[in-house]
Amino acid sequence: MTNTAYTPIHASTHLNRTGQGRHFLQIPGPSNTPDRVLRAIDFPTIDHRGPEFGRLGLRILEAIKPVFGTSNPVIIYPGSGTGAWEAAMVNTLSPADKVLMVETGQFATQWKNLAQKLQLVPEFIPGDWRTGVDPADIEARLGKDSHHEIKAVCVVHNETSTGVTSDIAAIRAAIDAAKHPALLMVDTISGIGSIEYKHDEWGVDVTIAGSQKGLMLPPGLGFNAVSDKAIGASKHAKLPNAYWRWDEIIAANRNGFWPTTPATNLLYGLAEALDMLHEEGLRNVYARHQRHAEATRRAVQSWGLEILCANPQQFSPVLTAVVMPKKADGTHYNADDFRKLVLEKYNMSLGTGWPSCKAGCSESGIWDTLTT
Amino acid sequence: MTNTAYTPIHASTHLNRTGQGRHFLQIPGPSNTPDRVLRAIDFPTIDHRGPEFGRLGLRILEAIKPVFGTSNPVIIYPGSGTGAWEAAMVNTLSPADKVLMVETGQFATQWKNLAQKLQLVPEFIPGDWRTGVDPADIEARLGKDSHHEIKAVCVVHNETSTGVTSDIAAIRAAIDAAKHPALLMVDTISGIGSIEYKHDEWGVDVTIAGSQKGLMLPPGLGFNAVSDKAIGASKHAKLPNAYWRWDEIIAANRNGFWPTTPATNLLYGLAEALDMLHEEGLRNVYARHQRHAEATRRAVQSWGLEILCANPQQFSPVLTAVVMPKKADGTHYNADDFRKLVLEKYNMSLGTGWPSCKAGCSESGIWDTLTT
Amino acid sequence: MTNTAYTPIHASTHLNRTGQGRHFLQIPGPSNTPDRVLRAIDFPTIDHRGPEFGRLGLRILEAIKPVFGTSNPVIIYPGSGTGAWEAAMVNTLSPADKVLMVETGQFATQWKNLAQKLQLVPEFIPGDWRTGVDPADIEARLGKDSHHEIKAVCVVHNETSTGVTSDIAAIRAAIDAAKHPALLMVDTISGIGSIEYKHDEWGVDVTIAGSQKGLMLPPGLGFNAVSDKAIGASKHAKLPNAYWRWDEIIAANRNGFWPTTPATNLLYGLAEALDMLHEEGLRNVYARHQRHAEATRRAVQSWGLEILCANPQQFSPVLTAVVMPKKADGTHYNADDFRKLVLEKYNMSLGTGWPSCKAGCSESGIWDTLTT
């Protein structure tokens, strides 16, 4: 009665053939997961209502705070970074609320699209995909919003599609200069754990992050760090929401638990990743990324290639996007062809370029190299 | 410059101390994850935009269909079962829509609460927590809904808090008998992979499932199986939604990919779990659960204890809830005290009873034993 | 050009089928390997000549000493317990040397046979397989050996085939009382890490151990703890030997290395196992085994079965051998039939009985239950 018609998938055979050797994963996330983290998620799942889980939960929830630079709660979801974007918005906003967003690249654009799907009304300050957010733009726009119709300013800290960072403290200063009450929401999905981040000091209201980049985990966890102001807003927000609801999670987290079933094995991995970050020391981790990014840029420049990020002050210490060179006929080499060749010949995965790139490379795309 | 102030969590030390021996996890999920599945999720994360991932994705999406008894798409989310509940509703319904739900136990109640948070209007047919859904109740209620204000009937297939199953085919027949167009949504979070399930044949519109029970994975994946009618409804539904949106996932899944970052390593585990289920043969898997459940019930009865499920036709083949016995003074022994003793003395975790249990055991609670 | 004729073994499929559930390994070794130890041996192999290995080697070689109760070197081989027996003898003895051994059971017998294969001349004091070594026998025999032809006394500390221990300190006292210079060699393969052991205090010259029982590792490592007197003897012994040679290993171990390629990944597991033993505290570990063994014996007795070990002073705290009961016709039930039934019906492996058992159970065999 066993199933003879079924051909097993045998995932491990797909994932590790002889002759392939070791894969070089150089995409802008998921990044390479350390062996310790992989082994940690391989432990048997325990009772998420039992005392051992509670002890582990409390340790994780405490150890993650310095990574976000906060002493407020950090909320952890089973979900992806996209889910964490949604969580930030549905907890704090109401249908038809205006949000001010900035077109720094593909992910800022996707977040803007998500806001629209959630029935918010994003205003999207256009950008060239080669520079970060200009705080002056924010201040100017908010200055005109005398009725405070804009409920949130949403910016990407480290734009994964371009390798460009934005200065979050300066954006907060711009909001304050405009004396505007809008919430500040920051996506640092590809920055967290790699670039110094100061949720409290920078006055961020909701910080959005994911597990699969600087936190060195497989994908599957989303994060929201929240200010008291954001928590206050969540009490009056009218967008329907249940799964992402902060209040119940924050309450249960006080004892190290979650109100619904958490992704236990990914939390094991998070505990191990936090140990690794704190063992090395966060300052050392950030300095290492700066050093590797500088080495990457020097290599790119020595090959005569152009770095997409136009402003050296905004170079990402996490990933470097490179403009495909031009052929003799003036058109760009095709980035997909290049990545395919690199994968097949050298067993190395490079990040995808984006056809919507506005930086003069729209047909050729760009490629990203995550520095880890 | 390393961080000397930090005390490492050392998750593995927490999870596996000497002297503890092997833990017996007998809760109603997460269930015991097989060694093969744990080892599978321990493989390095690959590029979720690369060709190897696409091949793996296609195999998984195909192999999972017979487990749900469908030839339609099965949508897989990074998220929990609660997220999959939300996904089912936000894709198909509009604010203030009426939904008909039935109080079979704790999880039916939580789902009803979730519907309220999503600004739906659930009508909750009261239940005694010892019996399943009565199709006649559904037919009677729908028969009165001449304006078709009820947009969905939402029932739990295998109520995790009580060990009571409901007859989904009979519920579909009741809806049809009432000639009512409501969607049929079924939560089989703790049934899928353990009890035979026929999404297509039973005429279910949205089936909701999670990874951490019969699919033998750690928690972290949610599932929606969808009928053509449900997909049709999703095109007009007005609840704001983005993360859970079916259309983009179904489109990307055609090539084995996801529109946003999937939980790659849990998908490795899913591939392995699907191999295991199909190796044994689904019929054999279901028969095994029936046999183990019968053995469990006989043991419970031979100890002179009462099974919570009042109707032998509705006995769950997955888990058995047992009423705490009474003391001489007529009150029930306390279930939490009992579980604590079992954990500390025998290193065995039993499932939580629910204080809201209406079955005359509200003060004592119940305990669940997942049969795996 | 790939090999289509080959049917893959897929070891993981063999080792973990659905429907099998979790195996209960209750044999007298290999014992159940903790998850932490298994995950440790899963780390990538490193350069066994590099500095990281040296640091790890030094830590392991130091942390293992208290487990043997010695401040002298403990030598670790890639090999099994049988190899460690051979190592003890070829390092210290010369062809045709007499050795005094005692028939406590199957493993004492196998060790005696090994001595013969090595061209030594064992004298085997007969035993009944139900009691340990009688020190008076040793003293009496050595007292007659006025020419000191006997070069070593070789005894088994915890006889794996019978669940009977012998009193090593009393045996040393007997040798001393006889004023005899013979080396004392002790096999504690199934005792180490489970029963308190005092190599130095008891005056043992060579202690033989293996990885796969109380040290909680998979099989593949053999151990010799050595006294100064044994090291002295090794300088004049004439049995040919190379692989097992202590001197080169002891010299290289001073810096944490081995002269030839060590079993790196099993050493990772050993590091983890030593952490586990020391975390719990060796005293607590030993007390736990005593408690579990007492519980096992009480269960056996309450079933009306007979414990093979005839002397309660010599009960093993590690494993309990049980005499198969008699049928109505006076013959014993067959142990192999019993074990087969237990394996097939309950997925539990019990230890093998030995046909050569002299304890009146020779036709029925015995079965062992390792207490872990």
Place this chain on the structure above:
Amino acid sequence: MTNTAYTPIHASTHLNRTGQGRHFLQIPGPSNTPDRVLRAIDFPTIDHRGPEFGRLGLRILEAIKPVFGTSNPVIIYPGSGTGAWEAAMVNTLSPADKVLMVETGQFATQWKNLAQKLQLVPEFIPGDWRTGVDPADIEARLGKDSHHEIKAVCVVHNETSTGVTSDIAAIRAAIDAAKHPALLMVDTISGIGSIEYKHDEWGVDVTIAGSQKGLMLPPGLGFNAVSDKAIGASKHAKLPNAYWRWDEIIAANRNGFWPTTPATNLLYGLAEALDMLHEEGLRNVYARHQRHAEATRRAVQSWGLEILCANPQQFSPVLTAVVMPKKADGTHYNADDFRKLVLEKYNMSLGTGWPSCKAGCSESGIWDTLTT
């Protein structure tokens, strides 16, 4: 009562620190163990006397034969390659037997030293550490041995210390041309699984191998492939031996078992490694090594460095030894300094050079790069 004085080793912390990134292991073995093999050895240890083990054992013992090019038994020991050298000799030879060996490099020298420790009388044909065995030397020497005092010719197939191979078929032809009955023993520890090997066709009597190179396992298993003639010799050989005894292993292997405790978890890894080799196809594996070795040599030559192997016909397809360049003063750069720098700056381990190298690089050493 827990042990507060003990500082845990935490092997995983040593083996995988943040900031270290991924280690590049380019030593001539242990080679990089594939993820599949590591995960395989992480499965729980099973009863090595039970039916599942027997089935697995039979499959392994069959699947390994084509790797050695034999239809005769391949004997697998818990032990290292050094142990397998010893096994080959103690099974077939008697004290004071003469053996003819050839100084092809460090490992040939170590094997010769081992023969001496075993009380054999090796005659060592001198070599320059840059060329392989000259079959004419063998034929000439055996031709003079009219009394057939030489009992075995022992050569290294792929000399790990020099990257030089020897032509085994030609050596067999030389022995036959001399009409000499000596056994032919071949060490292919670093060749097996990487270079085509034909135990039967080449007329080898004992082939010696280890697990940690082309078989892609961690160290801990040794191998002997044996001819009928070698088995015949083992019946009359007089060197004392027990652990390494072929006859008992061959007998037990017929049912997939071992007479003493096998290294179960490394055998799981072997099953997986054999699957990988056969999936790719042995011909493809060998061709891949040839291609990578040629690429390595071209890189070395393009850097203006000298390959140690003097005869292109004898280039190893597994590893390439490179002579350290000379400084202005005519002395060689120091290889240890170089390796230390490569390790500290680039996290890459290169193989050790040997101070005893006779090839003009004795003070500087050489470095090896395993091609995998």
